[in-house]
Amino acid sequence: MxxxxxxxxxxxxxxxxxxxxxxxxxxxxxxxxxxxxxxxxxxxxxxxxxxxxxxxxxPGELDPLVKEMIYVAVSTANGCSYCVHSHTAAAKAKGMTAAQHGELLGVIGMAMQTNGIVTGLQVDVDEVFRT
CATH class of the missing domain: 1.20.1290.10 (AhpD-like)
Structure with missing residues (x-):
């Protein structure tokens, strides 16, 4: 409500x-x-x-479908059900296939899992990854 x-x-x-x-x-x-x-x-x-x-x-450097998929990922991480639904619909309207949606969810799930592990372990960032 x-x-x-x-x-x-x-x-x-x-x-x-x-x-x-x-x-x-x-x-x-x-x-x-x-x-x-x-x-x-x-x-x-x-x-x-x-x-x-x-x-x-x-319009920009990122494809409109990619932008919608990023929006879905961030909305998932932030727990925004409304945005997950609206941007999933927008991504589908821009051509996201069921296979792409499944792969996107797999990447989101994997990132959430490894983010949780590395945050719990407080692993130092490798020097080669620092920009």
Whole structure:
């Protein structure tokens, strides 16, 4: 259960509605997901978050699918169920196959396991790995 209501288009401020319309235009859909509708209670935060996300997830050196898969991995590590679901859906929409998804989950699981072990052991970082 959320801690804030999800605002409809009719309930949001003109500033928030402008962000919603930009989301729709950029994504080519009429759908604005719950994350943005919750953030609409604070139009300045909504706009700042959307503007930053457009830059980070926009065109760059990393392939869009790779960016979504990284988002899934970090969201898993942070325990964000919402982001795991939304970015898994986005990755699938960008072409992630079932085999890639399985391999991604394997890498996430392995990293979490070895991170836990090395953190518990407090192993010193090899000099050759220091940059």
């Amino acid at each position: 959320g801690t804030v209501s999800l605002l409809s288009d009719e309930e949001v401020s003109p500033e928030a509605l402008a962000v919603f319309n930009d989301i729709r235009a950029l994504r080519g859909t009429d759908y604005v997901n719950n994350f943005w509708r919750a953030l609409a209670h604070d139009p300045a935060l909504l706009k700042a978050t959307w503007e930053r996300l457009k830059v980070v997830m926009g």
